[in-house]
Amino acid sequence: MQTLTQYQADKTDIRALYQSLLHAPTHHLSEARHFLRSQLQLAAPHLADLPESPARLEAHILMNNARTARAYREYIKVRRQGQPRRFFTNRAHALYFLRNVAPTKLVDGAWLYGVLQQWHDPRMHDLVRTYLEELGDGEPDQNHVLIYRDLIARKDIQDLESLPDDRFLQGTLQLALGQLAGEFLPEIIGFNLGYEQLPLHLLISTYELTELGIDAHYFRLHITIDNASTGHARRAARAVLDNLPSEGQQAFWRRVRQGYQLNELGASSTGVITEFNLDRELCRVLEDKARVARHMHSDFCRIDGRTINEWLDSSGQIAALLDALQQKDWIKRHQDPANSRFWRLIQSNRAPMFGVFSDYELQLLHDWIAGEWLEEQQLRITGRRGSPSQQDxxxxxxxxxxxxxxxxxxxxxxxxxxxxxxxxxxxxxxxxxxxxxxxxxxxxxxxx
Ligand SMILES: [Fe+2]
Ligand SMILES: [Fe+2]
Structure with a gap:
């Protein structure tokens, strides 16, 4: 967050830069350079979880990987003993996560785009190969960005307009690195090294998404493809060693570590997961909806003496409306939502308000109404195993x-x-x- 504040102090619009670097990068190279320099200043290389010398890199990565595997085994053990999910309290929470990390996932691999220009240089081989694998070698069902686009479209959460600015920081960094490979190669190598490690949160998210019946193919793919023995993590380490200069190794390594630290800036996956607050997100979504729905209701229906149009007339009333719906028994919280008149009004395909709410909005409402009842249910819906869809x-x-x-x-x-x-x-x-x-x-x- 600190980085974003600093960035905003430059009076540059991070969302605009994200879009510019995506759609018209060559016209925005000096902004990209300026942005990268300012972010690199904030990324302290001494904090990078890397050894002092690149010679110990491979051993270091293998050790980290073993630690992650142990922590994941421990997680599975306690889950089997009946502990609740560690990340996602409900499906709405998981969808919130998928939407909030989307600006990063939709440019997956972008930091390596610039190395394609040097495809003939054998030292670039591992980086070029990694980029091609991010793109699924051109096979649509293996292209990471396409898989993610498909996922958020199916969940109806592809509208990213209202996300906070810091959600766009990682993606902007990735796009900027991808446009400036000639100037920032050590930083790209370092960023790639950090990005391609297998983190514990990826393993847990994959497990819990599947448990909630959400297609985790995108995440599962990264567990197999980013592994330390043969996958992207291994390639990332090799790229460091292949590109070590014969002179000035310390300076090069310092820049690699700085690039590695760029992974720490902006909103992180675990940050997004822990910040989730169902009440707040529900109110935000309904406030947005109210702006569109104002004056679209008939005046027959009154809740607590006021028409729906009156309730929606000014902003900031959603929490009070939800309270009133509970007072008047339209919503019965902490039980099966099917018992709530309001839920029946919006949910089934014969319902008077069917189609008014998107899948995500319905999920938020459902999980909010169900509350503790949902926890008691300990729903264990087995999700689609996430096999890539058959090609039409x-x-x-x-x-x-x-x-x-x-x-x-x-x-x-x-x-x-x-x-x-x-x-x-x-x-x-x-x-x-x-x-x-x-x-x-x-x-x-x-x-x-
Ligand atoms: Fe990827
Ligand atoms: Fe990868």
Whole structure:
């Protein structure tokens, strides 16, 4: 948070920079540079959880990994003994988490985009490979950004407009690094090293999302792909050693550690999880809704002597309205929501207000009404095991067509332009489009 305050003191709009670096990066390089420098100043390298010398890096990573595995085993043990979930109190809480980390997840891998330019340099091999794997080598059901986009669309939480600014900080850092690989390579290598470690919170989130019946494919994928023996974590460590200069190793290592520390800035996954407050989030969402719904109700329905239009007429009344709904027995908290008249009014597909609330809003209302009843239920819904969705043959055909069209375009270009064209299509804002996916597949094949 401290970093965001500092950043805002620069009078730069972090959301605007996120969007600019995503959609028109070449016009905003000096802002990106300025932003990165200011954030690097805040990232103290001595705090990085890394050894003093890069020679001990691999051993250090393996040790950390073993510690995470032990902590996770302990977590599973206590859960099996009947302890409640550690992260998510209910489904609404989990959806809140998915929405709040979305600006970061939607640019997954972006910090490595710039290294594609150096694909022919063997020292870049592991970083280039990691970027391609983030993009699923152009296979739509393996492209991390596409998987996350699909997840939040299915949960109806893809509106990110009203998120606080600090949610955009990590994503902006990633996009900025991806545009300035020529100047910030050691920092990118360090950031990548930090990002690709397997954290305990990822293991626990995956377990609890699945338990709540929420597709955890995106998270599970990162457990397997970021592992320390063969996955991205291993590649990240190798990239440090491959790029160590023969002179000035200490200075290089210092910059790597500083880049590693960038992972600590902005809103963290665990921060987002612990800050969740169901009452507050419900009121926020309903206040937003009220702004749109004002004057759209008939005056027949009165609660506590006031019409719904009167209740919604000015902001800040939602908590009082919820109180009134309880007083008048429209809402019976801490029992099955089906017992509440208000819930029946909004929920079933024959209900008078069906379709007014999004899935996320319904989940918040449901979990708020159910309250302690939900905890008693100890709902253990087994979720979809998150197997990647089967490719639709029509979609597959259109992907093939896209590839053929791209190959035709490439054939009209001189050899040196072809790779450049592919790389342009693999930018963070484009790689998940049909054209971007086709470009990634062709690029991956050329490399192998
Ligand atoms: Fe990823
Ligand atoms: Fe990764």
């Amino acid at each position: 043959p029509l979609v597959e055909a259109s992907h093939r067509n896209e590839e053929v069209a791209l190959q035709k375009t490439l054939a009209t270009l001189p050899e040196e332009e072809r790779t450049r064209h592919l790389i342009e299509l693999m930018a963070p804002a484009r790689h998940f489009t049909p054209q971007g996916l086709a470009a990634t597949r062709l690029f991956s094949r050329r490399l192998s």
